Amino acid sequence: MNVKQYLKKNGIKLGVIVLVLALILGLGSFFLKGNAGLLKNVTGIVKEPVQRVVSSVAEWLEGVYGYMYEYDELVAENERLRAELTKAQEEARNGYEAREENQRLRELLDFKEKRSDMVLESAKVVSWTSSNWANSFTVSKGSSAGIEVGDAVITEYGVLVGKVTELGTNWAVVSTVIDINANIGAYVAQTGSAGMLIGDFALMQDGYVKLTYLADGVQVFTGDEILTSGSGGAFPQGLVVGTVAAVQAEAGGQIEYGLVKPNVDLTSLVQVFIVKEFEVIE
Secondary structure (H helix, E strand, C coil): CCCHHHHHHHHHHHHHHHHHHHHHHHHHHHHHHHCHHHHHHHHHHHHHHHHHHHHHHHHHHHHHHHHHHHHHHHHHHHHHHHHHHHHHHHHHHHHHHHHHHHHHCCCCEEEECCCCCEEEEEEEEECCCCCCCCCCCEEECCCCCCCCCCCECCCCCCCCEEEEEEEEECCCCECCCCCCEEEEEEEECCCCCEEEEEHHHHHHCCEEEEEECCCCCCCCCCCEEECCHHHHCCCCCCCCEEEEEEECCCCCCCCCEEEECCCCHHHHHCCCEEECCCCCCC
């Protein structure tokens, strides 16, 4: 128990004790008035230090109660400042998020001017899967917004994120381009060589997807940009997927494949855009 708690609990008792002591000294002074000799001298000797003690105790109590009052005021002021700081931080955070969303929408507008063949639906990322066997997340829109399984999902820059693989009324699961079940027709922007982006468990852990099924003799190089080919009509043609980060060879060293790093930081996604309709280019 600290001093403040002790005084709150026993302050009245201490005050009563001080008053009783003062009363006793006053009465003693009254009854001894006029009596000379040893008794008066003894009383005077005892009375003076006791009065000093009583006075000191009274001043101490006054100081302590003053401290308690000021302490309570400081606590209240501190709580008020904490509340104001929390409110200011929340307003700043909301303002930052609003600016970020406005920027995404401006970028999307630029992209839509270039790709007017697409009908897009904005959705917020709600949560990520906790499974080590998938790379997917849930968004805030579903079938009630006209979304369907298989719809492509992109960023405001037109970079492919993945596709819708599960669907509810007001939610959808998006499997990303590095998910182990990824299967995306692609081509190399620098050469036009076609291939496939295939999910791989080990590569998914490192944030890559495999570029393979290239035509005989086709070579890929570090830094090559990979786009969607649009083959099969599953994805719009010409969406940026990523960049070749490394080139490796299959067992035997005859067939090369590329490790493609997505052009979007999947872990930082806040808002995505679902392609509900697009023009299929033959």
